[in-house]
Amino acid sequence: xxxxxxxxxxxxxxxxxxxxxxxxxxxxxxxxxxxxxxxxxxxxxxxxxxxxxxxxxxxxxxxxxxxxxxxxxxxxxxxxxxxxxxxxxxxxxx
Amino acid sequence: xxxxxxxxxxxxxxxxxxxxxxxxxxxxxxxxxxxxxxxxxxxxxxxxxxxxxxxxxxxxxxxxxxxxxxxxxxxxxxxxxxxxxxxxxxxxxxxxxxxxxxxxxx
Numbered sequence: 001x002x003x004x005x006x007x008x009x010x011x012x013x014x015x016x017x018x019x020x021x022x023x024x025x026x027x028x029x030x031x032x033x034x035x036x037x038x039x040x041x042x043x044x045x046x047x048x049x050x051x052x053x054x055x056x057x058x059x060x061x062x063x064x065x066x067x068x069x070x071x072x073x074x075x076x077x078x079x080x081x082x083x084x085x086x087x088x089x090x091x092x093x094x
Numbered sequence: 095x096x097x098x099x100x101x102x103x104x105x106x107x108x109x110x111x112x113x114x115x116x117x118x119x120x121x122x123x124x125x126x127x128x129x130x131x132x133x134x135x136x137x138x139x140x141x142x143x144x145x146x147x148x149x150x151x152x153x154x155x156x157x158x159x160x161x162x163x164x165x166x167x168x169x170x171x172x173x174x175x176x177x178x179x180x181x182x183x184x185x186x187x188x189x190x191x192x193x194x195x196x197x198x199x200x
Contacts, residue, residue, distance in 0.1 A: 001134045003143045009130055010123070021113050025123050030146045032108045036100040038187050043100040048128045049176070053188060076188050078147070080178030089136045090151065090174045 003030075037078050047085035054079045135176055147180040 001009075003026065011022040033043050033051055043051040058074040082090075102124055109120040131141050135151055142148040151174055159170045 001139055001141045006130055010126055024113050025109050028108050028112045029105050029127060030143055032105050034184055041098040041100055045102055045128060048132060078180040078184055078188055082176045086132050
């Protein structure tokens with residue numbers, strides 16, 4: 001399912017809403033999550049999962065093609081941990 | 095910064111501010127969207143949200159693990175797990191803000 005398919009499915013179930021409003025709602029949700037993570041905040045959606053940002057320390061890496069060593073700067077990566085309910089649904093426990 | 099936790103109510107408030115819906119209906123829509131994603135993933139179908147990231151479903155085979163508290167060995171049954179791959183847009187945005195420029199792709 002892509003973002004536009006998600007929008008289409010939600011719009012179908014909510015015929016009283018304009019399609020462009022559903023687009024804005026979906027965009028707002030992901031924008032809110034992205035901006036929280038960019039500010040270093042956590043996003044916790046019980047039952048669904050939690051997004052957080054993890055730090056990766058600077059390290060000396062290697063260019064796999066040339067074998068040359070390169071300095072990799074410290075960076076931050078977004079991380080998602082699946083919520084309990086969704087984890088159970090995936091495995092047919094709900 | 096870095097000490098706040100965003101929850102459903104923040105998402106609801108953002109939707110309420112952005113679109114002219116009631117708070118109740120905004121909350122229902124936030125829930126409906128999370129539910130649509132959850133049920134799609136539960137059905138084994140991946141979810142791709144452009145400029146955010148994609149959620150995939152991966153099968154993990156049986157393995158032997160250890161209860162970290164008791165040290166006891168236990169067999170972990172095969173299961174399905176979700177893997178989230180953040181988009182470059184999201185990764186760059188996070189690194190742009192938190193320091194550490196998006197380094198060379200290694």
